Amino acid sequence: MKITKYIFILGIITLFASCAKLDKYPLTTLSPANFWNTENDLRMALNSLYMNDLPDNYMDSQTADTYGTAANTISSGTYLAPNTDGIWINAYTQIRTTNDFLTNYSKAQITDAQKNRYAGEARFFRAYFYFWLVKRFGDVPYVDKTLDLSSSELYGSRTSRDTVVNKMLDDIQFAINNIPQQSAIKSDIGRITKGAALTLQARVALYYGTYFKFHTEVSTNLKYKDLLTLAQTAAKTVIDSKEYSLYKDYRNLFLQAGNDCAEQIMTMRHTSSANTSNGRARSMIYDLTFNPTKQLADAFLSSDGLPITKSPLFNGYVPYGTEFSNRDPRMALTIWRPNDPNYQTPAQPFVCDFRTNSSTGYIFKKYAFDVLPSTANDILMRYPEDLLIYAEAAYELNNSISDADLDISINALRARFITGDVPIGGIAPNTTTSSTIKALPKLTNSFITTNGLDMRAEIRRERIVELAAEGFRYDDIIRWKTAENELPTSLLGIKLDKVTFPTITKPLDANGFVIVQAVSTRFFDKNKNYLFPIPLQEISYNPKLTQNQGW
């Protein structure tokens, strides 16, 4: 009897043990084994890269062209070596995604051309993210496979910048060779195209072409002329492809209306259904991430093509808003012109409110102000960059440029505006200022000599004003090696007009311009600040990583 009971109990225990199912598998994730089959799998494996492509709008806050609500530590020279660095982490995270893709994509059962197109996208992005790393940190560990905890590469040393640049150019060349032009994949707007790959090639080549030309203190095996030639060729290929053209409406180009116009080569996209929005519109108006300084405002030419210091057409700064008369039409479309309709209440003229708008007295108009949250594309590459790269590379190769080359680049860009036109989508100027647009005259070698100008300065100026607030400026002053001169200067705002601003008390310089950050608080160490510090944590985890000079 007792034995039966024990057997009964034992039986229940056995029953227990047998129904104990301890192998559980994920319910909502895929396994690597059942993925990598179709074209759509490959596309899905790349899509996160589009979402994380590091829109760079904040980069301008690191320059003297803008000032936010507080002194920027980078442009003030007060940046300290951090433990971790967001760009370092994000770039390597995306690079791993590309490496994972490149390890697995060939398993898909699709044509080689299809496979190579997406491998091209992956390699495009790998180069794109290495560019972020290498221009910020110089030599960085180069990783081109997926590492795990036992990989020795984790604890390797930094790869030389030359090598990384060459690898990037290889990746980009593969992308150029295998990704179709936009017109061949029309239904696929938003994905990487041959044009985007070429523009990246031109961008990288120009960056290092000029960098090595001006940073003679840096030793490199790369020949800057080769790079500049590559930049020029790539830009020319884009121009000749006729895939892209200038969008007439410089105002709407940066708003929703301009989404996917023929000028946009690579963008980060937003929709309310994907629940993402373009942060620039908000940051320009509300968060005051950065506002234009006098330096940027002064860069716009007078409508006779001369700098304001030389132009008889320049009417001075006071009364408030006068400086906008007789200027490059892009000026009033980049910076909010006083007395233009206000962004919040279009029935009212805009007058800068130092309290809520800007500490400089200027506020950006480019990218501002659409419906919030804005679904305007964040433009990462647009056609004018190719035109500007072409002109700059051509000039820097020989320290001269032909009028023909200027015509297909700078002058093509200036021809976006036609004299007499009111810019489409732009705000019709009110009666107090000139009612017609005056397009800038052509830039020619004779114009330079006649007026005692410097061709390099004018080519660079065209870049500064065309691409203002689009994230190029900091890279430019680094590669031109002008940061050491440009950053340690006072940041100024508008000339304070006592009629318009009777109650505003601001520190002013001798000429009556608002000082937003005095020169005494600005620094740039040319032996140190051309590169950023390697994050301290990375060095402590991997002692083979050496720190950059001066940090």
Add this chain to the structure above:
Amino acid sequence: MKCKPLNLKWIIFTVLLLSQFFNGVNVNAQLKTSIVKGLVHSENNQPLVGASVLIKNIQTNFTAGTKSDTAGVFSMQVPIGGQYSFTISFIGYDPKTFSGYNLKEGATFVLDVELKPNLINLDQVVVVGYGSQKKVNLTGAVTTLTAEDFENRPIKSPVDAMQGNVAGLTVQSSNGQPGSFSTFKIRGQTSINSGGALIIIDGLPGNLNNVNSQDIESISVLKDAASTAIYGARAAEGVILVTTKQAKSDKIKVNYSANYAYQTPTRLPKPTTGLKFMQMANEAAEAVNAADPFPASAIDANAKGLGSIANGSAWIFTSNTDWVKLLMKSSNQQEHNISISKSAPNGLKYFFSTGWMGQDGLFKNYGPDGYKQYNFRSNISCDIIQNVLKFDSRVSYTNSTKDYIPTGWSVWDIPYITFVQMGPTMPIYDSLGHYSRFRKQSNAMQLLREGGEGNKNQQTLNGSFTLDFYPIKDLKVSAFGGVTMTNTGIMEFNRTAERWGPLGLLDNPAVVGQGGLSNVLISKDNNNYETVQLTATYKKKINNHEFSLLGGVSQENTKYDYLQGYRTGIIANILPALNLGTSGITNTASPSYEWSLFSAFSRLNYSYKSKYLFEANFRADASSRFSTKHRWGQFPSFSAGWRVSEEGFMKNQGVVSNLKIRSSWGQTGNQNGLGYYDYIAQYAVGGYYPFPNDPQAQWVLASGLPSEDRTWETVEILNEGIDIGFFKNRLSVTADYFIKTNKNMLMNFAVPSIIGISVPTGNVGQLKTKGWEVSMTWKDRINKVGYNISLNLSDQLDNLEKYANVNIAPTFAGPGNGNLLKTSYTQGYPMGSIFGYKTDGYFQTPADAANYPHIGNTPSITAGDIKYLDISGPDGKPDGKIDQFDLTYIGNTTPRYIFGIHIGADWNGFDFSALIQGVAKRDYYLASDAVSPFLYPYGNTAFTYQENYWTQGNPNALLPRNSNNTTWNYQSSDHWVQNAAYVRLKNLQIGYSYVPKATQKPLITKLRIYFSGDNLCEYSKLLNAFDPELNVSGGYMYPIMRSFSFGMNLSF
């Protein structure tokens, strides 16, 4: 038998006996009755006045009651026949029952009743893992609370009742919002992967906040590994066993209790006046050469009593509004509970209860803010076959609903915007009658009234069923099955509301706060937990040897499902329905998962002559969360006790009445900090990227590096304890010392981030926590006054002995503004450490500042800025620079020296109790938005304490100079560390119990009415704008409440 000295008792007794001969006979002859007489007295022979006497006769169904008189004597005439039983009870004493008496006709039956004071009960049975044990035989560290500790206080959760009453328990709150509950830790930190103590309610893992505290019979807090190891892999942070009530009385007993509480916030900052704020704002702007935000016209408007003046398309607000006072005045809470129970002689017992609690929030008058909870419970047990088969079932249902204002971004909730963005100059309405708003931020009043609603409903159904089978003598086999089903539904409706300027509507689809377009989020989840257990217990006593053996197996399965829908652009902006959205349904996340745990466990108890006690536990757990390589974990424990007081040499002294020395060692596990499938390589599908031809293109991403090499965290606890009772246990003392070591804590692998993927945690850390606990109780009665005082004090300190797989010198995050708290776990320091600069007041002259090293090249420091100390450099010596080498340990936010003092007294039906609770050591870090009103562009208010800033005339001010945008002063530094030690009158109760005269059939058996006050007052050196009990650094949270409540408790 010893001869007792002649005393009052004997005199009275003799008189009683004699009286029988003179008058008893006549009466009896007529009525066939007998007389029952008795003397009720205490141990020291003092007569007890007013003791209740209940006389019962089951056969004749006779019941009567009486009370003792001033001499302690009672007398009653009763009919003869049948068997009588007599129950004598008196408050503060253990009741006594005499039963089985056949009375003789005409005779006088005399009882001598000596009642013993209801002191600390050594025979108390304590619920332990998978069983129960006599308290005297315990060898582990266990604290128990009983129903008395829960009744009659307006508590939101049993956790509130444990605060201050359990030594070694740290209770903290993050806010006082209805529906938010305090969190607690047993014996300090156990792991950086904390999941809290394992809560077992009637055998099922559960949530303490879902139990109606009025239903609880007892709570056992198991603290050391000897008592928790039997719960194995989830017991590392201690185990709390909750047992609900079961019927005790063989009569139907109905109990009704109700409580109404009025609540006001404890400590809140007081805003400055509009004028003062404008002056401060202007001064702060001028300090950085910025324009005055408030022009002369604004100050003039304030003087004239205008609320706002137009400034172009925007308003300048010029009002005098105390938003804090306006919005945070008071709230209410109500509670009602009814229970019915009966324990029938045939073995059927039932206890049914229902309870309802409603809490209104502070903001209830303006918008959704409240919490409601109701519970049902049915506890039924019966003997299927007497003494052979017994069935027990416990089923409960809890439904709770929390109403709130949803905010897309949690920190922008109502109290926060009130504290940070609703300045005194901001009126409710601007001069045109629209809700005023600062920048794009919200107006709390508008948000409350028009901003939408959030609603979280949770339903929990628990059922546990036990079948106890006694096949042979001393053996009990139990089969236990249980399910817990939890369904949660969340609806959050963010409504678009308008923003107006003086010239009209601003930015057309303007949105309230930071939330975006009007949107609806609806989510549903359900969690199903099932378990089956089989246990067998065998108890045997052979001469002086007493054994008890427990063995069991259990299987647990959980499945969790989640579904969420989100849509924006709600048509008409009125109804929160997904189908009214204009966007596609997005964010449909579904992180469903399953896990299983199979376990086997056993326990051996052995005692010799009840003097030498020994216990061993063993549990093995197999979890689905690990690869087959590391699936099983083993958790042993051993403990021993020596009851010294049972030894012969202790018998002949009257001081120490109980003495036990305990010692235990054991291991438990922790599986928090693990995902459900971490050892399997996975690709997660998620996100959306809007390609035109695929507007919601999803992406596939590797979920992280899989790891097959991980295992449970093993937490080892060594415990030494002593229990002493003095003076017949009037005074009892329990003290414990423990060392708790998490030997292989799961922590982030320090791996160069070029790996580019999230890396699994590894068993590489080590955390050691040492601590002690002392609790003392004195309980006595002086004549009619019973009183007790208990005190508990505990401390523990943890140390992260190993924090990484590589040896890294402590590096602290670079300069920041208070973000170093807690997250910066650093090897060699406790987990709640704060790191920052040491400071030495302020620079008093511009020259002091000018000559002082800056942080990096930080410019523009001057008189009134904080002086950071250069304490070290790259070589360990001061280097004339203020940089990361000067960052050091500056404090600890973990509460230390936690104490509770409980005082209770009763007299003639009145009772009084007070609970004083506090923390003797804790640092509180003031976050920068609490101390710098003008640091951030979104800051729009200032408080009176912020008027105390540095000026030449106020060189030792609380805050540095008043300036806009000086990041210098808001580096993490000891300047912002405050002493948050506190002592608080946690609860005060005064009650009166009405015990009706024992007539034939008392309708009401007990009625108690009381006043109870919670968080009545406190003392703390912390800035009086913040509550020291909150564990947030800014203090800008939903305040916790002082509560004043009245209640009653009625039994019949």
